[in-house]
Amino acid sequence: MAEPVIQVRGLRKSYGDVEAVRGIDVTVERGEVFALLGPNGAGKTTTVEILEGYRQRTGGEASVLERDPAKLDRPTKARIGIVLQSSGVDPFLTVRETIDMYRGYYPHPRPVDEVIDVVGLSEKRDTRVNKLSGGQQRRLDVAIALAGDPELLFLDEPTTGFDPSARRNAWQIVRNLIALGKTVFLTTHYMDEAQYLAKRVAVIAQGLIVAEGPPATIGGRDTAQTVIRFRVEDGEGLPSLGQVPLGDGTLELRTEHPTKVLHELTAWALDRGAELEGMEVYRPTLEDIYLELTGGEAGAE
Amino acid sequence: MSDVALALRQVRYTNKAFWRNPGSAFFTFAFPLMFLVIFTSLLGSGTIEVAPGVFIKQSTYYVAAMSAFAVITASYTNIAISVVFQRDAGILKRTKGTPLPGWAYMGGRVLHVLIVAILLVIITSAFGVAFYGADVPSGVLLLKFAAVVVVGAMSFAALGLATTSIVPNPDAAPPVVNAIILPLLFLSGIFIPFGVDTPEWIRTVARIFPVKHFADAMRAGFYGAPFEFLWRDVLIVAIWGLAGLILAARFFTWEPRK
Incomplete structure (x- = not known):
């Protein structure tokens, strides 16, 4: 089996007395989209910037494209595209000139116009960078990172500050990258973003990875208990299924066998001609799991 | 490639x-010419005693002085301020993540500064010839003069790079840069010529820093006699430039300061 594109074991980073990353393990396989999901200050950017070569780790092992990210050589750098959380470009060059300038740094760049099309900036080809909107500048960031035709792409919070439609557009761009066969390492604090884009997600909180897996099963989401809530006028003879009354008279029960429980409940209700009012059946969303894992800091801006 | x-x-x-x-390009080019016009208008009809018994016209003096000022503005001031801006805007950080070697990026900037400096010297000289009847150097003198411009522009560019390491953010760049360069410009005879009665302490301070040596070499390279062209002046400028390069290599940062 091929070497993983990124392999991290026990990665640590301290700033003085503060430990921003406290020993994390991450493996990213070729062609995979991996998301590091966590609230602000959880250690996402520190982690990604160690892998990009901007910061030196204080402990643990790391390899990126089979190199130590602390000392990436030029040929390896040429295989990596980076979208930083915030970074600038010269405001007085046009979109095309900017991409062309960065292309020139790489041995096998992609054609300028092709890159512009991938990120959907064709209309703005000859516009100066200082005339672009925030979302367009972010797309330019992605275009620059793609210009050298990298195998591995780092995207550090690519859609933070976007409105919903801009985020949809950005996601489409990332999906285009997946279609190009790129390996993508994404950080985000949006659950839906991780769910929509990533094949595998690791949730980071306070410098530790607290859960890892595909979005559908992460944090035991697939095996977690289903919650059923309902109200009844007269609960006489209601089978005892472990329901507990909530404050407003609603009954709630949690089960690993929702089909059986629902069958018993509805059979009872039909027998008596009663109604299970306001019935809700739900499984924990990724957001619930995330809030639980990160101690309720989700979405904290 | x-x-x-x-x-x-x-x-x-x-x-x-x-x-x-437009702001940056205009001021880089307009300032030296503006000062040339102001100084020569204010003082142009007089003469300066540059050595005991040796007098030259003020206007002639200022053509070379403003060429020196133009080179310093284009190299030192321009590099120090614009590189801090680029650092703070994250442009340098992005560049650092590409395979482009850092020196190629900075080398490109320094070469650009050199081109701008040469252009400025040509414009200032042409202006001096057209309006003040200045003599342009030729022959060996021209070669010496060209060497001074090249060594000066690159050395002051290197010092500009070194200066960025003590500038915390772009707002602080103009005050820090001016606080360093303005006193040295005044102590160099560029704005106010040294006369026979210039105090010794000013001469001593001026001898330590590169600006006076550069201005002297520019003037001597421009006019020849009665000014004495000293390679020592060029060497001192180059040593300062080398020191700037070493400091920049040691303390320069590619990432915005928090």
Whole structure:
């Protein structure tokens, strides 16, 4: 089996007395989209910037494209595209000139116009960078990172500050990258973003990875208990299924066998001609799991 | 592409962006000419005693002085302020993540500064010839003069790079840069010529820093006699430039300061 594109074991980073990353393990396989999901200050950017070569780790092992990210050589750098959380470009060059300038740094760049099309900036080809909107500048960031035709792409919070439609557009761009066969390492604090884009997600909180897996099963989401809530006028003879009354008279029960429980409940209700009012059946969303894992800091801006 | 070709390519883009920034381009070019006009209008009819018994016209004096000022503005001031801006805007950080070697990027900027400096010297001289009847150097003198311009522009550019390491953010760049360069300009005879009665302590301070040596070499390279062209002046400027390069290599940062 091929070497993983990124392999991290026990990665640590301290700033003085503060430990921003406290020993994390991450493996990213070729062609995979991996998301590091966590609230602000959880250690996402520190982690990604160690892998990009901007910061030196204080402990643990790391390899990126089979190199130590602390000392990436030029040929390896040429295989990596980076979208930083915030970074600038010269405001007085046009979109095309900017991409062309960065292309020139790489041995096998992609054609300028092709890159512009991938990120959907064709209309703005000859516009100066200082005339672009925030979302367009972010797309330019992605275009620059793609210009050298990298195998591995780092995207550090690519859609933070976007409105919903801009985020949809950005996601489409990332999906285009997946279609190009790129390996993508994404950080985000949006659950839906991780769910929509990533094949595998690791949730980071306070410098530790607290859960890892595909979005559908992460944090035991697939095996977690289903919650059923309902109200009844007269609960006489209601089978005892472990329901507990909530404050407003609603009954709630949690089960690993929702089909059986629902069958018993509805059979009872039909027998008596009663109604299970306001019935809700739900499984924990990724957001619930995330809030639980990160101690309720989700979405904290 | 070879690294040198990469650096040259960088010059092209730097140049493109430079001319599209009207504020920066205008002031880089307008300041020296503006000062030349102001100083010669204020003082142009007089003469300066540059050595005991040796007098020259003020207007002639200022053509060379403003050429020196133009080179310093284009190299030191321009590099220090614009590189801090680029650092703070995250442009340098992005560049650092690409395979482009850092020196090729900075080399491109320094070469661009050299081109701008040469252009400025040509314009200032042409202005001096057209309006003040200044003599332009020729022959060996021209070669010496060219050497001074090249060594000066590159050395002051290197010092500008070194200065960025003590500038915390772009707002602080102009005050810090001016606080360093303005006193040295006044202590160099560029704005106010040294006369026979200039105090000794000013001469001593001026001898330590590179600005006076550069101004002297520019003047001697421009006029020849009665000024004495000393390679020692050029060497001192170059040593300062080398020191700037070493400091920049040691303390320069590619990431915005928090």
